[in-house]
Amino acid sequence: MKKSKTKSVVSKSSSDEKNLVSKHVQRQAERQQKKLQKQEQKQKKQLAREKKQLVKKQDEVRLHRSFKRSYYEDYQRKTELPSLTSQANAVFKMFFKFWKIFLPLLLIFVGLYIFLIGAMSENTLADVRANVEQTNKDVADGKIGTVGKAGLTLLGIISTGGLTTMNDAQVVIAILLFTIIWLVTIYLARHLLAGHQEIKMRDGFYSALSPLVSTLVVGLIIFLEAIPIMLTVIVFQVALTTEFLSTPFYALLFFMFATLMITLSLYLLSSSFFAIIVVSAPGLYPLTAIRMA
Template identity: 40%
Template structure:
């Protein structure tokens, strides 16, 4: 019995040591594999041969046209998705306040009467209203319930759009309801990726807090201090953009069957090596295209609404601009989700390996 009791602790220690050794070896192997796929090293000059990768993409305008043509080809399905998204938005969140819009228009008309004249004045007021509602919206401060509904609806429409495009481009015959019923499976993994993106936005948050503090203290009045602040703020914004670029594609990758969030983030990071700046410019162009399209759609609507309201004040009670703004937001969200997915497909098709 004493011999047995002495051997048991030794056996347990050996097993524990073997498990620890195996775990350390696995971690070391994973780190080496990760570093092997990342040619850049901190404080070390990267050679172009180590990170140069091909990325054959259509032009900026041509690719945006391809995205629009793809949605138009399956317009029945995506129009149905947009209708469902808009209906749920109206029921759960609501549309912008018409009173807020009228107050904004009245304020700009009164304060801008000496700045703008004639048709240019109407165009100037419409442009300022568009800038105001684009930056702050017409809903005021949303409640906690509305914020939750916004996130849930956004995730569901994103997942549904990706699911539908994946099956439609694969030649499968699907309906919009199939996407609504089946696309929500990876929602927990998607939420985890979104939380990672929120963490990646911390540098931007620090820049915003720093701007508020510097503005209140008069630091931005000029001089070397202001220059240093803007340089630091620009670095923080670039850091967030650098991190977020791969996370956009991780949102697509995590929808694959059997995919886990950390693995999706690693796979997305591998796709970015040697291509990050070019992909970031594509995403930036997508955002600019949405802003330009919003101006093309909303500014004429606002001008017409202002003119008709001046002729018939009763028209001011009809929420034309808030409804158009909400519908445009729905279309822009579906289009941007399709843009990200199709850009991901283009990158996957160009299966160039990193130079090692």
């Protein structure tokens, strides 16, 4: 009995020792795992800090946006833009692929331009009236052949507006018409490129006009940025009428002035033209679009 008791005590003590050893090993393994996790978290934080520092350095350099020299080694393109020819080919391919959407849109634009701008002038209406009266006389006299000529003349007058300059109302209508068609085209192109094949042209007219005011504000900013070019043209016309450019020294001064003004205007306009496309996104303010562009 004593031997069996001693054996049971020894077995219990050995099992307890094994349990203690296994628990100790498990604790060490857990500690090592925690250390490894902490090291991984530290490495991730360091990588995130390094990325933030790189972004800050790139923002501080502001390549090609200041008068400081920018080196080629510091310049890193975030996106690779295709060339103009490839972009033009992509546009034509998309137009011919989805011609059932873009062709009616083009016809609507041409029709609205003809009837809202070409047929609004008083001279145009007078020419149309004269052609209609002459056609009625020819038909009454039996000259049916002149009806076709009168029809072609009438169509030419309406489509060209009589080749006269547009008045203020026609200019406003033309700007609004171009802006609406521009927004609808961008809306349709964005959804078609995103793979939404079920979109229709009417969806563009119903949903694309929300950034109309923002687009007009960006257009106003573009007009203000083009003022240096307008001033240069006005000064050039005045200099021609007053023979200011006859002397070489004054001509050199005007050339330097014109170069600076045109360069400044082109520098400002280079990003604002892209802002017209950026501002078409819903919920985007005009100044934010200009900063992004």
